Amino acid sequence: MNRRDGFAGWVRNLWDGVFSTMVGMGITIRYFFTKPVTVQFPEEKMEVAPRYRGIHYLEQDLCIACRVCEKACPIDCIEIRFKRHPGGVNEWFEFSLDYNKCMFCELCCIPCPKSCIHEGREYSMVRYDRSELVLDLLTWKGMREVDLRTIKEAEEEKKRKAAEAAARRAAEKAKKEAAAKEGDPGKPRKKETPGKRDPEGGGDER
Amino acid sequence: MISALPPAAAIFLAQGTGGESRSLFRDLFGAGSGWGSFASAVLGFAVVFAVASALPVLFTWAERRVSGRMQQRRGPNRVGPFGLVQAVADGVKLMFKEDIIPANAERFLFALAPGLVLAGMIAAFALIPFSERAIVVDAPLGVYLLAALLSLQVLGVVMAGWASNNKWSLLGAMREAAQMVSYEIPMGICLLIGVLSFSTLSLREMSLAQADGWLNVGNWLIFRNPLFAFPAFVVLYVALLANTKRAPFDLPEAESELVSGFHTEYSGIRFSFFFLEEYASMFLVSALAVCMFLGGWNIPFLPGSVVTGSVGAEILAALVLIVKSFALVFVMIWLRWTLPRIRIDQVMNLCYKYLTPIAFVCLIGTCWWELR
Ligand code: SF4
Ligand code: SF4
Numbered sequence: 001m002n003r004r005d006g007f008a009g010w011v012r013n014l015w016d017g018v019f020s021t022m023v024g025m026g027i028t029i030r031y032f033f034t035k036p037v038t039v040q041f042p043e044e045k046m047e048v049a050p051r052y053r054g055i056h057y058l059e060q061d062l063c064i065a066c067r068v069c070e071k072a073c074p075i076d077c078i079e080i081r082f083k084r085h086p087g088g089v090n091e092w093f094e095f096s097l098d099y100n101k102c103m104f105c106e107l108c109c110i111p112c113p114k115s116c117i118h119e120g121r122e123y124s125m126v127r128y129d130r131s132e133l134v135l136d137l138l139t140w141k142g143m144r145e146v147d148l149r150t151i152k153e154a155e156e157e158k159k160r161k162a163a164e165a166a167a168r169r170a171a172e173k174a175k176k177e178a179a180a181k182e183g184d185p186g187k188p189r190k191k192e193t194p195g196k197r198d199p200e201g202g203g204d205e206r
Numbered sequence: 207m208i209s210a211l212p213p214a215a216a217i218f219l220a221q222g223t224g225g226e227s228r229s230l231f232r233d234l235f236g237a238g239s240g241w242g243s244f245a246s247a248v249l250g251f252a253v254v255f256a257v258a259s260a261l262p263v264l265f266t267w268a269e270r271r272v273s274g275r276m277q278q279r280r281g282p283n284r285v286g287p288f289g290l291v292q293a294v295a296d297g298v299k300l301m302f303k304e305d306i307i308p309a310n311a312e313r314f315l316f317a318l319a320p321g322l323v324l325a326g327m328i329a330a331f332a333l334i335p336f337s338e339r340a341i342v343v344d345a346p347l348g349v350y351l352l353a354a355l356l357s358l359q360v361l362g363v364v365m366a367g368w369a370s371n372n373k374w375s376l377l378g379a380m381r382e383a384a385q386m387v388s389y390e391i392p393m394g395i396c397l398l399i400g401v402l403s404f405s406t407l408s409l410r411e412m413s414l415a416q417a418d419g420w421l422n423v424g425n426w427l428i429f430r431n432p433l434f435a436f437p438a439f440v441v442l443y444v445a446l447l448a449n450t451k452r453a454p455f456d457l458p459e460a461e462s463e464l465v466s467g468f469h470t471e472y473s474g475i476r477f478s479f480f481f482l483e484e485y486a487s488m489f490l491v492s493a494l495a496v497c498m499f500l501g502g503w504n505i506p507f508l509p510g511s512v513v514t515g516s517v518g519a520e521i522l523a524a525l526v527l528i529v530k531s532f533a534l535v536f537v538m539i540w541l542r543w544t545l546p547r548i549r550i551d552q553v554m555n556l557c558y559k560y561l562t563p564i565a566f567v568c569l570i571g572t573c574w575w576e577l578r
Contacts, residue, residue, distance in 0.1 A: 021545065024544040025540060028276045031275070031276050
Protein backbone atom coordinates (compact mmCIF):
# COMPACT_ATOMS: atom_id res chain seq x y z
CA MET A 1 0.00 0.00 0.00
CA ASN A 2 1.19 3.48 -0.74
CA ARG A 3 2.53 5.56 2.08
CA ARG A 4 0.15 7.83 3.80
CA ASP A 5 1.86 11.09 4.52
CA GLY A 6 0.71 14.39 5.80
CA PHE A 7 -2.71 15.48 6.89
CA ALA A 8 -4.52 13.73 4.03
CA GLY A 9 -2.91 10.46 5.06
CA TRP A 10 -3.94 11.07 8.65
CA VAL A 11 -7.53 11.63 7.63
CA ARG A 12 -7.50 8.55 5.44
CA ASN A 13 -6.09 6.43 8.25
CA LEU A 14 -8.75 7.73 10.58
CA TRP A 15 -11.47 7.07 8.05
CA ASP A 16 -10.15 3.57 7.36
CA GLY A 17 -10.02 2.80 11.06
CA VAL A 18 -13.54 3.97 11.73
CA PHE A 19 -14.93 2.44 8.56
CA SER A 20 -13.32 -0.98 9.00
CA THR A 21 -14.48 -1.09 12.62
CA MET A 22 -18.00 -0.35 11.46
CA VAL A 23 -17.82 -3.10 8.85
CA GLY A 24 -16.52 -5.55 11.43
CA MET A 25 -19.23 -4.61 13.87
CA GLY A 26 -21.79 -5.06 11.13
CA ILE A 27 -20.58 -8.60 10.58
CA THR A 28 -20.62 -9.53 14.25
CA ILE A 29 -24.07 -8.06 14.82
CA ARG A 30 -25.38 -9.98 11.83
CA TYR A 31 -24.14 -13.20 13.37
CA PHE A 32 -25.57 -12.10 16.71
CA PHE A 33 -29.03 -12.36 15.19
CA THR A 34 -28.52 -15.69 13.46
CA LYS A 35 -29.48 -18.94 15.07
CA PRO A 36 -26.73 -20.76 16.94
CA VAL A 37 -25.54 -23.89 15.25
CA THR A 38 -24.85 -25.66 18.54
CA VAL A 39 -26.29 -29.11 18.97
CA GLN A 40 -27.09 -29.62 22.65
CA PHE A 41 -25.45 -33.00 22.70
CA PRO A 42 -27.01 -35.25 25.27
CA GLU A 43 -30.48 -33.96 24.46
CA GLU A 44 -30.12 -33.52 20.73
CA LYS A 45 -27.95 -35.61 18.51
CA MET A 46 -26.50 -34.99 15.14
CA GLU A 47 -27.71 -37.15 12.29
CA VAL A 48 -24.90 -39.54 11.33
CA ALA A 49 -24.04 -40.68 7.82
CA PRO A 50 -26.22 -43.47 6.41
CA ARG A 51 -23.40 -45.98 6.44
CA TYR A 52 -22.05 -44.91 9.79
CA ARG A 53 -20.44 -47.73 11.74
CA GLY A 54 -21.51 -47.40 15.33
CA ILE A 55 -22.39 -49.72 18.16
CA HIS A 56 -23.44 -53.14 16.91
CA TYR A 57 -26.86 -54.62 17.08
CA LEU A 58 -27.74 -58.24 16.67
CA GLU A 59 -30.87 -59.71 15.17
CA GLN A 60 -30.88 -62.52 17.61
CA ASP A 61 -33.81 -64.35 16.08
CA LEU A 62 -31.88 -64.86 12.89
CA CYS A 63 -28.53 -65.65 14.43
CA ILE A 64 -27.62 -69.28 14.14
CA ALA A 65 -24.66 -69.10 16.48
CA CYS A 66 -22.24 -70.18 13.82
CA ARG A 67 -19.40 -68.25 15.45
CA VAL A 68 -18.22 -66.88 12.11
CA CYS A 69 -18.26 -63.33 13.42
CA GLU A 70 -16.30 -64.36 16.44
CA LYS A 71 -13.64 -65.87 14.21
CA ALA A 72 -13.66 -63.00 11.76
CA CYS A 73 -12.94 -60.33 14.31
CA PRO A 74 -9.26 -59.46 14.02
CA ILE A 75 -8.97 -58.49 17.67
CA ASP A 76 -11.28 -61.03 19.24
CA CYS A 77 -13.83 -58.66 20.64
CA ILE A 78 -16.75 -60.98 20.30
CA GLU A 79 -17.44 -63.73 22.76
CA ILE A 80 -20.28 -66.16 22.17
CA ARG A 81 -21.55 -68.68 24.71
CA PHE A 82 -24.54 -70.84 23.97
CA LYS A 83 -25.82 -74.37 24.19
CA ARG A 84 -27.25 -76.18 21.22
CA HIS A 85 -30.55 -77.95 21.82
CA PRO A 86 -32.52 -80.29 19.60
CA GLY A 87 -34.40 -78.62 16.77
CA GLY A 88 -31.60 -76.17 16.08
CA VAL A 89 -32.53 -74.13 19.12
CA ASN A 90 -29.73 -72.26 20.88
CA GLU A 91 -29.88 -71.49 24.52
CA TRP A 92 -28.14 -68.15 24.74
CA PHE A 93 -25.83 -67.26 27.57
CA GLU A 94 -23.73 -64.52 26.12
CA PHE A 95 -22.98 -62.61 22.94
CA SER A 96 -20.72 -59.90 24.20
CA LEU A 97 -18.70 -57.30 22.38
CA ASP A 98 -15.76 -55.65 24.06
CA TYR A 99 -15.84 -51.99 23.01
CA ASN A 100 -12.53 -51.37 24.72
CA LYS A 101 -11.00 -53.18 21.81
CA CYS A 102 -13.44 -52.87 18.94
CA MET A 103 -12.30 -50.61 16.13
CA PHE A 104 -15.59 -50.64 14.25
CA CYS A 105 -14.03 -52.24 11.19
CA GLU A 106 -17.22 -54.08 10.29
CA LEU A 107 -15.26 -57.25 9.54
CA CYS A 108 -17.56 -59.22 11.80
CA CYS A 109 -20.67 -58.13 9.95
CA ILE A 110 -19.54 -58.94 6.43
CA PRO A 111 -19.13 -62.70 6.69
CA CYS A 112 -22.23 -63.38 8.77
CA PRO A 113 -24.20 -66.01 6.81
CA LYS A 114 -27.51 -64.67 8.06
CA SER A 115 -26.57 -60.98 7.87
CA CYS A 116 -27.85 -60.58 11.36
CA ILE A 117 -25.08 -58.60 13.01
CA HIS A 118 -24.88 -54.94 12.00
CA GLU A 119 -23.13 -51.80 13.03
CA GLY A 120 -25.74 -49.33 14.15
CA ARG A 121 -25.94 -45.57 14.26
CA GLU A 122 -25.54 -45.23 18.00
CA TYR A 123 -22.18 -43.78 18.94
CA SER A 124 -22.36 -42.35 22.42
CA MET A 125 -20.72 -44.75 24.80
CA VAL A 126 -19.72 -42.93 27.97
CA ARG A 127 -19.13 -45.20 30.92
CA TYR A 128 -17.53 -44.85 34.30
CA ASP A 129 -15.48 -48.00 34.07
CA ARG A 130 -13.84 -50.06 31.38
CA SER A 131 -15.66 -53.18 32.42
CA GLU A 132 -18.90 -51.43 31.58
CA LEU A 133 -17.77 -51.16 27.99
CA VAL A 134 -18.24 -54.86 27.40
CA LEU A 135 -21.77 -54.83 26.08
CA ASP A 136 -24.01 -57.84 25.73
CA LEU A 137 -25.75 -57.72 22.39
CA LEU A 138 -28.35 -60.29 23.34
CA THR A 139 -31.88 -59.01 23.49
CA TRP A 140 -32.99 -62.10 25.42
CA LYS A 141 -31.10 -64.78 27.22
CA GLY A 142 -31.60 -68.47 27.69
CA MET A 143 -34.64 -69.86 25.95
CA ARG A 144 -38.07 -68.61 25.17
CA GLU A 145 -41.52 -70.17 25.12
CA VAL A 146 -41.26 -70.81 21.39
CA ASP A 147 -37.92 -72.48 21.78
CA LEU A 148 -39.18 -74.72 24.51
CA ARG A 149 -42.05 -75.76 22.28
CA THR A 150 -39.70 -76.31 19.38
CA ILE A 151 -37.43 -78.42 21.51
CA LYS A 152 -40.36 -80.49 22.73
CA GLU A 153 -41.61 -80.95 19.19
CA ALA A 154 -38.16 -81.81 18.03
CA GLU A 155 -37.76 -84.34 20.78
CA GLU A 156 -41.09 -85.89 20.00
CA GLU A 157 -40.24 -85.92 16.36
CA LYS A 158 -37.00 -87.62 17.21
CA LYS A 159 -38.77 -90.16 19.38
CA ARG A 160 -41.31 -90.79 16.68
CA LYS A 161 -38.63 -91.21 14.09
CA ALA A 162 -36.74 -93.54 16.38
CA ALA A 163 -39.89 -95.54 16.93
CA GLU A 164 -40.63 -95.66 13.24
CA ALA A 165 -37.13 -96.75 12.55
CA ALA A 166 -37.41 -99.41 15.24
CA ALA A 167 -40.68 -100.60 13.79
CA ARG A 168 -39.23 -100.70 10.33
CA ARG A 169 -36.27 -102.64 11.58
CA ALA A 170 -38.50 -105.04 13.46
CA ALA A 171 -40.62 -105.54 10.35
CA GLU A 172 -37.59 -106.24 8.27
CA LYS A 173 -36.28 -108.61 10.85
CA ALA A 174 -39.62 -110.39 10.90
CA LYS A 175 -39.64 -110.60 7.13
CA LYS A 176 -36.20 -112.14 7.17
CA GLU A 177 -37.21 -114.62 9.82
CA ALA A 178 -40.27 -115.46 7.84
CA ALA A 179 -38.17 -116.02 4.76
CA ALA A 180 -35.88 -118.29 6.78
CA LYS A 181 -38.72 -120.41 8.23
CA GLU A 182 -40.81 -120.84 5.14
CA GLY A 183 -42.41 -124.02 6.21
CA ASP A 184 -44.14 -122.72 9.37
CA PRO A 185 -45.45 -119.17 8.90
CA GLY A 186 -47.79 -117.05 10.88
CA LYS A 187 -48.54 -118.42 14.33
CA PRO A 188 -45.63 -117.39 16.60
CA ARG A 189 -45.15 -114.11 14.75
CA LYS A 190 -48.77 -113.09 14.85
CA LYS A 191 -48.84 -113.73 18.54
CA GLU A 192 -45.75 -111.59 19.20
CA THR A 193 -46.24 -108.50 17.06
CA PRO A 194 -49.51 -107.05 18.28
CA GLY A 195 -48.27 -107.23 21.87
CA LYS A 196 -45.13 -105.35 20.93
CA ARG A 197 -46.73 -102.84 18.59
CA ASP A 198 -49.74 -101.80 20.57
CA PRO A 199 -48.15 -99.33 23.06
CA GLU A 200 -46.01 -97.82 20.33
CA GLY A 201 -48.89 -97.46 17.96
CA GLY A 202 -50.90 -95.75 20.65
CA GLY A 203 -48.07 -93.33 21.20
CA ASP A 204 -47.90 -92.56 17.53
CA GLU A 205 -51.53 -91.75 17.11
CA ARG A 206 -51.70 -89.42 20.06
CA MET B 207 -8.91 -9.26 55.17
CA ILE B 208 -6.64 -6.41 54.24
CA SER B 209 -8.39 -6.38 50.89
CA ALA B 210 -11.64 -5.33 52.54
CA LEU B 211 -10.21 -2.25 54.23
CA PRO B 212 -9.52 0.01 51.22
CA PRO B 213 -13.10 -0.01 49.94
CA ALA B 214 -14.32 1.17 53.31
CA ALA B 215 -11.63 3.82 53.48
CA ALA B 216 -12.35 4.94 49.95
CA ILE B 217 -16.04 5.34 50.55
CA PHE B 218 -15.44 7.43 53.64
CA LEU B 219 -13.08 9.54 51.61
CA ALA B 220 -15.70 10.03 48.95
CA GLN B 221 -18.23 10.84 51.62
CA GLY B 222 -15.89 13.33 53.18
CA THR B 223 -15.38 15.33 49.99
CA GLY B 224 -19.14 15.47 49.58
CA GLY B 225 -19.33 18.49 51.81
CA GLU B 226 -22.80 20.00 51.93
CA SER B 227 -24.20 17.97 49.08
CA ARG B 228 -27.57 16.31 49.16
CA SER B 229 -28.19 12.64 48.68
CA LEU B 230 -30.93 10.11 49.21
CA PHE B 231 -29.14 8.52 52.13
CA ARG B 232 -28.44 11.81 53.80
CA ASP B 233 -32.07 12.70 53.48
CA LEU B 234 -32.96 9.44 55.15
CA PHE B 235 -30.73 9.91 58.14
CA GLY B 236 -30.87 13.66 58.43
CA ALA B 237 -27.97 15.74 57.22
CA GLY B 238 -25.69 17.52 59.60
CA SER B 239 -25.69 15.19 62.59
CA GLY B 240 -22.50 13.18 62.93
CA TRP B 241 -24.19 9.83 63.40
CA GLY B 242 -26.60 10.41 60.55
CA SER B 243 -23.74 11.15 58.25
CA PHE B 244 -21.90 8.05 59.47
CA ALA B 245 -24.98 5.87 59.06
CA SER B 246 -25.63 7.20 55.59
CA ALA B 247 -22.02 6.48 54.68
CA VAL B 248 -22.34 2.91 55.89
CA LEU B 249 -25.66 2.37 54.15
CA GLY B 250 -24.34 4.02 51.02
CA PHE B 251 -21.35 1.75 51.11
CA ALA B 252 -23.57 -1.30 51.49
CA VAL B 253 -25.78 -0.30 48.57
CA VAL B 254 -22.86 0.60 46.34
CA PHE B 255 -21.05 -2.59 47.22
CA ALA B 256 -24.14 -4.64 46.47
CA VAL B 257 -24.63 -2.95 43.12
CA ALA B 258 -20.95 -3.13 42.25
CA SER B 259 -20.77 -6.84 42.97
CA ALA B 260 -24.13 -7.71 41.41
CA LEU B 261 -23.32 -6.05 38.09
CA PRO B 262 -20.32 -8.24 37.21
CA VAL B 263 -22.51 -11.28 37.74
CA LEU B 264 -24.87 -9.96 35.12
CA PHE B 265 -22.15 -8.74 32.80
CA THR B 266 -20.07 -11.89 32.74
CA TRP B 267 -23.23 -13.71 31.84
CA ALA B 268 -24.07 -11.11 29.18
CA GLU B 269 -20.56 -11.14 27.82
CA ARG B 270 -20.52 -14.88 27.43
CA ARG B 271 -24.00 -15.06 25.99
CA VAL B 272 -23.38 -12.23 23.53
CA SER B 273 -20.00 -13.56 22.46
CA GLY B 274 -21.57 -16.97 22.07
CA ARG B 275 -24.29 -15.65 19.82
CA MET B 276 -21.79 -13.67 17.80
CA GLN B 277 -19.91 -16.89 17.17
CA GLN B 278 -23.10 -18.82 16.50
CA ARG B 279 -22.80 -20.63 19.81
CA ARG B 280 -25.23 -20.50 22.68
CA GLY B 281 -23.04 -19.52 25.57
CA PRO B 282 -23.69 -20.72 29.11
CA ASN B 283 -27.18 -22.17 29.36
CA ARG B 284 -26.96 -24.86 32.00
CA VAL B 285 -26.94 -23.20 35.40
CA GLY B 286 -30.34 -21.69 36.04
CA PRO B 287 -32.67 -20.23 33.41
CA PHE B 288 -30.65 -19.19 30.35
CA GLY B 289 -27.52 -19.88 32.37
CA LEU B 290 -28.10 -16.74 34.42
CA VAL B 291 -26.70 -18.24 37.60
CA GLN B 292 -23.50 -19.34 35.88
CA ALA B 293 -21.55 -16.36 37.19
CA VAL B 294 -22.66 -17.15 40.75
CA ALA B 295 -21.44 -20.69 40.33
CA ASP B 296 -18.15 -19.36 39.00
CA GLY B 297 -17.88 -16.97 41.94
CA VAL B 298 -18.44 -19.77 44.42
CA LYS B 299 -15.82 -21.83 42.65
CA LEU B 300 -13.35 -18.96 42.84
CA MET B 301 -14.00 -18.51 46.53
CA PHE B 302 -13.13 -22.12 47.27
CA LYS B 303 -9.94 -22.08 45.27
CA GLU B 304 -6.63 -22.10 46.98
CA ASP B 305 -5.27 -18.65 47.59
CA ILE B 306 -1.68 -18.88 46.42
CA ILE B 307 0.97 -16.30 47.18
CA PRO B 308 4.15 -16.97 45.21
CA ALA B 309 7.21 -17.68 47.36
CA ASN B 310 9.18 -14.65 46.21
CA ALA B 311 6.27 -12.27 46.04
CA GLU B 312 6.16 -9.04 47.99
CA ARG B 313 3.47 -10.30 50.33
CA PHE B 314 2.03 -7.05 51.59
CA LEU B 315 1.73 -5.35 48.21
CA PHE B 316 0.53 -8.58 46.64
CA ALA B 317 -2.36 -8.67 49.09
CA LEU B 318 -3.04 -4.95 48.91
CA ALA B 319 -3.20 -4.61 45.12
CA PRO B 320 -6.55 -6.33 44.40
CA GLY B 321 -8.17 -4.47 47.25
CA LEU B 322 -6.88 -1.17 45.97
CA VAL B 323 -8.16 -1.85 42.48
CA LEU B 324 -11.56 -2.82 43.78
CA ALA B 325 -11.63 0.07 46.23
CA GLY B 326 -11.19 2.68 43.52
CA MET B 327 -13.97 1.14 41.52
CA ILE B 328 -16.44 0.86 44.39
CA ALA B 329 -15.72 4.36 45.63
CA ALA B 330 -16.30 5.65 42.11
CA PHE B 331 -19.72 3.98 42.12
CA ALA B 332 -20.72 6.22 44.97
CA LEU B 333 -20.39 9.22 42.67
CA ILE B 334 -22.76 8.06 39.93
CA PRO B 335 -26.11 9.87 40.09
CA PHE B 336 -28.69 7.18 39.42
CA SER B 337 -31.45 9.74 39.71
CA GLU B 338 -31.88 13.20 41.12
CA ARG B 339 -31.63 11.94 44.69
CA ALA B 340 -30.49 8.33 44.40
CA ILE B 341 -26.83 9.17 44.68
CA VAL B 342 -24.64 8.09 47.53
CA VAL B 343 -22.50 11.18 47.54
CA ASP B 344 -22.99 14.15 45.29
CA ALA B 345 -19.53 15.63 45.37
CA PRO B 346 -19.16 19.13 43.93
CA LEU B 347 -15.93 17.89 42.37
CA GLY B 348 -17.55 14.70 41.11
CA VAL B 349 -15.92 14.46 37.71
CA TYR B 350 -12.52 15.26 39.10
CA LEU B 351 -12.87 12.70 41.87
CA LEU B 352 -14.13 10.10 39.42
CA ALA B 353 -11.16 10.61 37.13
CA ALA B 354 -8.86 10.32 40.13
CA LEU B 355 -10.50 7.12 41.31
CA LEU B 356 -10.36 5.64 37.82
CA SER B 357 -6.65 6.25 37.72
CA LEU B 358 -6.29 4.59 41.12
CA GLN B 359 -6.69 1.31 39.27
CA VAL B 360 -3.39 1.74 37.52
CA LEU B 361 -1.68 1.96 40.88
CA GLY B 362 -3.21 -1.31 41.97
CA VAL B 363 -2.35 -2.98 38.70
CA VAL B 364 1.26 -1.84 38.73
CA MET B 365 1.46 -2.92 42.36
CA ALA B 366 0.10 -6.35 41.46
CA GLY B 367 2.51 -6.71 38.58
CA TRP B 368 5.49 -5.68 40.64
CA ALA B 369 4.65 -7.67 43.75
CA SER B 370 4.01 -10.89 41.83
CA ASN B 371 7.69 -11.18 40.98
CA ASN B 372 6.82 -12.61 37.61
CA LYS B 373 7.98 -11.38 34.24
CA TRP B 374 4.56 -11.67 32.64
CA SER B 375 2.96 -9.76 35.47
CA LEU B 376 5.54 -7.03 35.31
CA LEU B 377 5.24 -6.66 31.55
CA GLY B 378 1.48 -6.51 31.84
CA ALA B 379 1.71 -3.91 34.55
CA MET B 380 4.12 -1.76 32.56
CA ARG B 381 1.82 -1.92 29.57
CA GLU B 382 -1.08 -0.98 31.78
CA ALA B 383 0.82 1.98 33.15
CA ALA B 384 1.83 3.19 29.70
CA GLN B 385 -1.64 2.72 28.34
CA MET B 386 -3.48 4.33 31.24
CA VAL B 387 -1.24 7.32 31.52
CA SER B 388 -1.55 7.92 27.79
CA TYR B 389 -5.25 7.48 27.55
CA GLU B 390 -5.91 9.71 30.50
CA ILE B 391 -4.99 12.67 28.31
CA PRO B 392 -7.81 12.31 25.74
CA MET B 393 -10.13 11.14 28.48
CA GLY B 394 -9.39 14.16 30.62
CA ILE B 395 -9.86 16.53 27.72
CA CYS B 396 -13.18 14.97 26.81
CA LEU B 397 -14.34 15.19 30.41
CA LEU B 398 -13.28 18.79 30.28
CA ILE B 399 -15.63 19.34 27.35
CA GLY B 400 -18.52 18.20 29.50
CA VAL B 401 -17.38 20.38 32.36
CA LEU B 402 -17.01 23.33 30.00
CA SER B 403 -20.47 22.90 28.54
CA PHE B 404 -22.29 22.68 31.85
CA SER B 405 -19.96 24.85 33.94
CA THR B 406 -20.05 22.33 36.75
CA LEU B 407 -17.99 19.42 38.01
CA SER B 408 -20.94 17.69 39.65
CA LEU B 409 -22.34 14.80 37.65
CA ARG B 410 -25.74 15.34 39.21
CA GLU B 411 -25.92 18.93 38.09
CA MET B 412 -24.76 17.89 34.63
CA SER B 413 -27.58 15.40 34.39
CA LEU B 414 -30.04 18.02 35.63
CA ALA B 415 -28.80 20.46 33.01
CA GLN B 416 -29.54 17.94 30.28
CA ALA B 417 -33.24 17.70 31.11
CA ASP B 418 -35.96 18.94 28.75
CA GLY B 419 -35.16 20.43 25.37
CA TRP B 420 -36.43 19.25 22.02
CA LEU B 421 -38.22 15.88 22.51
CA ASN B 422 -36.46 15.83 25.85
CA VAL B 423 -33.25 14.80 24.10
CA GLY B 424 -32.32 18.22 22.73
CA ASN B 425 -30.31 19.11 25.78
CA TRP B 426 -28.18 16.00 25.81
CA LEU B 427 -24.67 17.10 25.20
CA ILE B 428 -24.19 15.09 22.02
CA PHE B 429 -27.30 16.69 20.51
CA ARG B 430 -26.81 20.12 21.97
CA ASN B 431 -23.38 20.45 20.49
CA PRO B 432 -23.35 17.74 17.80
CA LEU B 433 -20.42 19.09 15.84
CA PHE B 434 -17.90 18.79 18.67
CA ALA B 435 -19.52 16.83 21.48
CA PHE B 436 -20.28 13.80 19.37
CA PRO B 437 -16.68 13.19 18.28
CA ALA B 438 -15.67 13.96 21.85
CA PHE B 439 -18.10 11.32 23.05
CA VAL B 440 -16.57 8.75 20.68
CA VAL B 441 -13.06 9.69 21.77
CA LEU B 442 -14.09 9.47 25.41
CA TYR B 443 -15.65 6.10 24.81
CA VAL B 444 -12.49 4.74 23.19
CA ALA B 445 -10.35 6.19 25.97
CA LEU B 446 -12.61 4.67 28.62
CA LEU B 447 -12.43 1.38 26.78
CA ALA B 448 -8.67 1.54 27.12
CA ASN B 449 -9.11 2.55 30.75
CA THR B 450 -11.10 -0.56 31.54
CA LYS B 451 -8.48 -2.74 29.83
CA ARG B 452 -11.12 -4.15 27.51
CA ALA B 453 -10.38 -5.58 24.11
CA PRO B 454 -9.05 -4.33 21.76
CA PHE B 455 -7.01 -2.59 24.49
CA ASP B 456 -6.52 -5.64 26.71
CA LEU B 457 -2.75 -5.55 26.40
CA PRO B 458 -2.13 -5.67 30.15
CA GLU B 459 -3.64 -9.14 30.26
CA ALA B 460 -2.96 -10.28 26.70
CA GLU B 461 -3.57 -14.00 27.10
CA SER B 462 -1.69 -15.06 24.02
CA GLU B 463 1.44 -13.14 24.97
CA LEU B 464 1.57 -12.65 28.72
CA VAL B 465 -0.27 -15.71 30.02
CA SER B 466 -2.68 -13.54 31.94
CA GLY B 467 -0.73 -10.31 32.33
CA PHE B 468 -0.69 -8.56 35.65
CA HIS B 469 -2.92 -11.10 37.40
CA THR B 470 -1.01 -14.18 36.27
CA GLU B 471 -0.05 -15.08 39.82
CA TYR B 472 -3.41 -14.36 41.38
CA SER B 473 -5.89 -17.07 42.16
CA GLY B 474 -9.08 -17.57 44.06
CA ILE B 475 -10.77 -14.62 45.67
CA ARG B 476 -7.93 -12.22 44.91
CA PHE B 477 -8.25 -12.96 41.22
CA SER B 478 -11.99 -12.48 41.44
CA PHE B 479 -11.33 -8.94 42.74
CA PHE B 480 -9.61 -8.05 39.47
CA PHE B 481 -12.34 -9.77 37.56
CA LEU B 482 -15.03 -7.96 39.50
CA GLU B 483 -13.27 -4.69 38.94
CA GLU B 484 -13.09 -5.16 35.18
CA TYR B 485 -16.77 -5.89 34.79
CA ALA B 486 -17.99 -3.33 37.30
CA SER B 487 -15.83 -0.64 35.76
CA MET B 488 -17.40 -1.40 32.40
CA PHE B 489 -20.66 -0.20 33.88
CA LEU B 490 -18.98 2.60 35.75
CA VAL B 491 -17.34 4.22 32.74
CA SER B 492 -20.49 3.71 30.69
CA ALA B 493 -22.50 5.47 33.38
CA LEU B 494 -19.96 8.29 33.40
CA ALA B 495 -20.26 8.72 29.63
CA VAL B 496 -24.05 8.57 29.91
CA CYS B 497 -24.17 11.19 32.66
CA MET B 498 -22.01 13.54 30.71
CA PHE B 499 -23.02 13.03 27.10
CA LEU B 500 -26.24 11.03 26.92
CA GLY B 501 -28.46 12.90 29.29
CA GLY B 502 -27.94 10.92 32.46
CA TRP B 503 -31.19 9.66 33.94
CA ASN B 504 -33.38 11.81 31.68
CA ILE B 505 -35.97 9.82 29.81
CA PRO B 506 -36.06 10.51 26.09
CA PHE B 507 -39.35 11.83 24.65
CA LEU B 508 -40.81 12.37 28.12
CA PRO B 509 -40.71 15.86 29.64
CA GLY B 510 -38.66 15.99 32.80
CA SER B 511 -41.43 17.63 34.78
CA VAL B 512 -43.53 14.46 34.48
CA VAL B 513 -41.02 12.37 36.31
CA THR B 514 -39.72 14.24 39.28
CA GLY B 515 -40.43 14.05 42.92
CA SER B 516 -42.09 10.71 43.60
CA VAL B 517 -40.16 7.60 44.57
CA GLY B 518 -41.48 5.77 41.49
CA ALA B 519 -40.06 8.50 39.31
CA GLU B 520 -36.69 8.15 41.00
CA ILE B 521 -36.68 4.41 40.37
CA LEU B 522 -37.73 4.95 36.76
CA ALA B 523 -34.96 7.48 36.30
CA ALA B 524 -32.43 5.07 37.81
CA LEU B 525 -33.64 2.34 35.46
CA VAL B 526 -33.26 4.68 32.50
CA LEU B 527 -29.68 5.44 33.45
CA ILE B 528 -28.99 1.73 33.88
CA VAL B 529 -30.52 0.88 30.52
CA LYS B 530 -28.49 3.57 28.78
CA SER B 531 -25.32 2.32 30.45
CA PHE B 532 -26.17 -1.26 29.53
CA ALA B 533 -26.42 -0.16 25.92
CA LEU B 534 -22.89 1.22 26.10
CA VAL B 535 -21.72 -1.94 27.87
CA PHE B 536 -23.26 -3.97 25.08
CA VAL B 537 -21.26 -1.94 22.58
CA MET B 538 -18.13 -2.72 24.62
CA ILE B 539 -18.87 -6.42 24.42
CA TRP B 540 -19.72 -6.08 20.76
CA LEU B 541 -16.41 -4.34 20.09
CA ARG B 542 -14.48 -6.92 22.05
CA TRP B 543 -15.75 -9.75 19.91
CA THR B 544 -15.25 -7.80 16.70
CA LEU B 545 -11.78 -6.35 16.93
CA PRO B 546 -8.52 -8.19 17.45
CA ARG B 547 -6.11 -6.97 20.09
CA ILE B 548 -3.91 -4.19 18.76
CA ARG B 549 -0.17 -3.91 19.25
CA ILE B 550 1.30 -1.69 21.94
CA ASP B 551 2.73 0.71 19.35
CA GLN B 552 -0.66 0.91 17.69
CA VAL B 553 -2.21 1.65 21.06
CA MET B 554 0.17 4.54 21.56
CA ASN B 555 -0.28 5.67 17.98
CA LEU B 556 -4.03 5.76 18.34
CA CYS B 557 -3.81 7.70 21.55
CA TYR B 558 -1.22 10.33 20.71
CA LYS B 559 -1.73 10.73 16.98
CA TYR B 560 -5.48 10.41 16.73
CA LEU B 561 -7.46 10.66 19.93
CA THR B 562 -5.53 13.47 21.61
CA PRO B 563 -5.56 15.89 18.62
CA ILE B 564 -9.23 15.18 17.97
CA ALA B 565 -10.00 15.78 21.62
CA PHE B 566 -8.15 19.08 21.53
CA VAL B 567 -10.00 20.20 18.41
CA CYS B 568 -13.27 19.28 20.09
CA LEU B 569 -12.27 21.22 23.20
CA ILE B 570 -11.46 24.35 21.25
CA GLY B 571 -14.56 23.90 19.16
CA THR B 572 -16.69 23.55 22.26
CA CYS B 573 -15.21 26.76 23.65
CA TRP B 574 -16.25 28.53 20.48
CA TRP B 575 -19.65 26.85 20.51
CA GLU B 576 -20.37 27.89 24.07
CA LEU B 577 -19.19 31.48 23.50
CA ARG B 578 -21.03 31.85 20.22
S1 SF4 C 1 -16.17 -54.21 14.13
FE1 SF4 C 1 -14.19 -55.19 13.77
S2 SF4 C 1 -13.16 -55.00 15.74
FE2 SF4 C 1 -15.32 -54.63 16.13
S3 SF4 C 1 -16.15 -56.60 16.70
FE3 SF4 C 1 -16.44 -56.40 14.50
S4 SF4 C 1 -14.66 -57.34 13.60
FE4 SF4 C 1 -14.17 -56.98 15.74
S1 SF4 D 1 -21.81 -64.73 12.09
FE1 SF4 D 1 -23.93 -64.04 12.21
S2 SF4 D 1 -25.11 -65.91 12.46
FE2 SF4 D 1 -22.97 -66.42 12.93
S3 SF4 D 1 -22.81 -66.20 15.14
FE3 SF4 D 1 -22.19 -64.23 14.24
S4 SF4 D 1 -24.06 -63.07 14.19
FE4 SF4 D 1 -24.70 -65.16 14.52
